[in-house]
Amino acid sequence: MKNKFYDYYDHDQSTESKLIAKYYLQKAKNDKNNLQIAEGYILMQFNETVPTALKYIDSLDIITQNIKGNLYPARTYLTKGNLYYKNDNLKASLDNYILGLKHAKMQNNQELIDIANMNIAYLNYYMGKYAAAAKTFRYYLYHTKDEYQQDPMRVSLITCYIELNKTDSANILIREGQKAAVISKNKYNISQYSYLSGLYSFKLKKYNDAISELSKAYDYFSSINDNNANYALFNIGKSYAALKNKEKAVQNFITLDANIQKTNSTSFPELREVYTYLIDYYKEKNDKVKQLYYIERFIKVDEKLDEQFKYLSTELPKKYDTPNLLQEKESIINDLQNRKAILNVSIVFLLIVLMFLSFLYYRSKKTEKQHRKIAQDLINSIEMRDLETREAKIVINPSPVIEEIATEDKPEDKITEDKTAKATPEDITQFILKELEIFEAKELFLKKGITSASLAKNIKTNTTYLSEVINTQKGKNFATYLNDLRIDYALNRLIKDKKFRSYKLMAIAEELGYNNEQSFSLAFKKKTGITLSVYIKEIEKSNNS
Template sequence: MADAQNHNIDSLSEFKYSQLKNKFYDYYDHNQFPQSEQIAKYYLQKAKKEKNALEIAEGYNLIHFNKDFPVALKYIDSIAAITKDIKGSFYPARTLLIKGNLYYKNDNLKAALDSYILGLKYAKEQNDERQIAYADINIAYINSYIGKNAEAAKIFRRYLYNRNDITDDYQHNQMRIALISCYLDINKLDSANILIREGQISASISKNNYDINLYSFLSAKYDLKQRKYKTAITKLSKVYDDIVRINPNNANNALYNLGKAYDGLKNKEKVVETYTKLDSNVQKTNITFPELREVYTYLIDYYKEKNDKEKQLYYIDRFLKVDKKLDEQFQYLSTELPKKYDTPNLLQEKEEIINDLKNKKIILYASIVFLLLILLLVVYLYYKAKKTAKEHRKIAQELIHSIEKRNSESTIDIKKEIPELYQIPEHAETENIITKTVPEEVTLFILNELETFENKQLFLKNGITLVNLAKNIKTNTSYLSETINNHKGKNFTSYLNDLRIDYVLERLVKDKKFRSYKLPAIAEEIGYNNVQAFAVAFKKKTGTTPSIYIKEIENSTTV
């Protein structure tokens, strides 16, 4: 036997810590306690040999599961001792949560709560989401114990449906079971039944007999709520023997519900038989739960009817002992839970809400300021556009008036009438004037040709360039450019644009049909390839736009 054990130990050497841990929990969850204990011992031995403090701590944790309370508590104290100097880890929060679970398992809920609260404090200081979650979940179990099932259900539901890599499959299953119990206690039967069916399917797939029996037990509680007493009795009687070997707490709860089912059938003898067995179990484990008050009350009343004063006195004594323990725990938990857990959580939630509202206010104010700036910009641009449009209209009106006056007098030069519109800014276009002298006879010839060019309105042809105009009048581009610069006071491009714009200004006033053309047609008519080039040249020459100019002509003719 010893050789076989040594062989098993040797075979464990090939596994990593994570693999050993998985094997431990696999054995432990399937009630193979000797095998799980063997792995825990090897785990600790390996960690000590390698002087790995964190894994030594985990070894102590694994070993404590299979020990009685006093010994298990010593192993947890060893975890605290070896991790006390480790900085930036999930200790001491984890140590306190492990200790809290040990106290809870042994029905010392006062000490369990204190450990959970302190563990939560350290977890929050480390900002360890996983340990915070574990503390919240464990405190939710205590809330459920004292009857605050609606509050507990919120926590179980949150972590059941939003795991976020915080809980493993085992813990996920435990929360589903806890949530089912809460739903049954607060009569959310449909929700409970859905989760029971989900759990039964999962347990069948994994072939976990304990979970199969546990979900059958919860299904029986559901039947009991539905007043299907016979069905509940059948299920509870079937699963009790399997549950009692694994978890005495659940076994006692099963007996309590079995008694309730017999009571539903008015079978007092079976109720008493079941409750008597339950009392015997409670004395062995010394683990209590609030519903025990109902058990002892029923037994006292039963033996009172039977006039069995000895049994009546016995169960009164049992009731007082259990009630005292329950009352102490309940009074402490109901006082300390709100003070140490609920109130700080509410204050934190209040602070988070206040900060959220502050942030929202900041965003709101910033948005308002931004919108106001946009509004001011829009208003500014609107009034600027109106002012510009007014200026453009004024310029257009002056141009129209000047042309009409010139046409009526036939002797006034438009440039003299509104010289500011045609004045060449100093050094604007004459800075490129060529300084070399063109022969006088050539200059006279070019000026004469330009006069013909202007009089015959040849500038309206599309595609005129300095090169082809020079070719047409039989001169070179240098002479032509110099002559235009020196005698017209502008470069060739400005000279050509001015001729076209002067022409279109006058024709638009005189020719109603021409005014009805679209701008692209007008542009093409006076030699431009596109309307954009025409509009730019028009604005540069006059200070207003073709559209406004045409509109003002129309307005002046309708007055």
């Protein structure tokens, strides 16, 4: 009977699911079965308003006080957390999830621990912690035995991948989900994957495709009053904005604002973008009344978002912060009441703009100066190293007498040696180090497609030993080791080879063994702290001076 309830509930047949829940609870009460009565209360709260649902959960808490086992009270807290989450009270939701997780661990109930972890992952996603959320979603997608949880895991993982720019991985999961939704003929899931497909297209800047898919999703979700309709509207508006169709963007954002006012829901922090866009739009139109209206809407929504998304609000840059908007609000009110004040407002506004532009100019110049200093230091260090190398070749030294200096080994040094000895035999370590010298001397690191596996195969060892030697002897992992060799080579060659400096970025990347210019650019910036263009520019200056 419970399965039938969830089948109806998942297919938006609330009337049928509510009747089943009511029948289930009444039968459990007649049978005086407290466990089933508890299940009945859980089923009943699904289709109710928050106050009524909380009464059912309170009844659940009372009826389970004396039930033995490891389900309660952990399940009660998790149920309450889900209710708050569904109704946009994230703070209360998190508090209850944490309590549910605590009791699940105390009662050693792994199933409820997993559910709590998944629920907290949803909050992490909500707060913009996509990498942490994706890690949990990915694990449970492929490890959970609960088929009911697999599709929500897939959907959430897709959204994380899109936010993390892992579009290929997102596309694979979207196709999987679409196929499953078509087979099951689940309209909700079909619309959900239309929405995700629209997000995917938006990320790829295929805005017309995005609008098409998102509109399909919006038509369905709006027909059942599902909150996903607001997400669809938001991204439709963003797509039109990206296409420079301001009127269509504003039309969708106005509809979104109307929906939010009806439900009193502020579901996601990106709503700030909606109001700043509308404020700017009506500022361009010189429509002071509507500009003022949307500033007031922004302030109201922003207050709730700050309460709900404390973690996220500190990380997201705000185009308009509340104090400035309050000041602008007062200026506009005065402007509407007294047109003569427009000159003073304009002067103040221009001063703020000039100050802001001055600040940006100063900051950009300071950053430019720092980058030039880094580039000059790199060039000087490389030239100095080359000079020392040439001088060393000229000087003929007799065979040096190596003096053994007795030093007292530090305890931590002994520990490190012991660990290394246990991990990789000394003779193998020396063999690998010699092979790495050859690898570096012959500049074999410039070949494309080098991996730890391929290098280990070439020098006739295994990846475990190779990685261990590089980690312990070179002090870095294989990827960093390879990138450092390539970037050091590039730094030297760019100084010495004028023709190489004239290459396009893609050509330089290919010369160094990178598959694309983005990988090279990221590696160069990570290693040096500056861009390639800054480095080349400073070399040219140095040569011309």
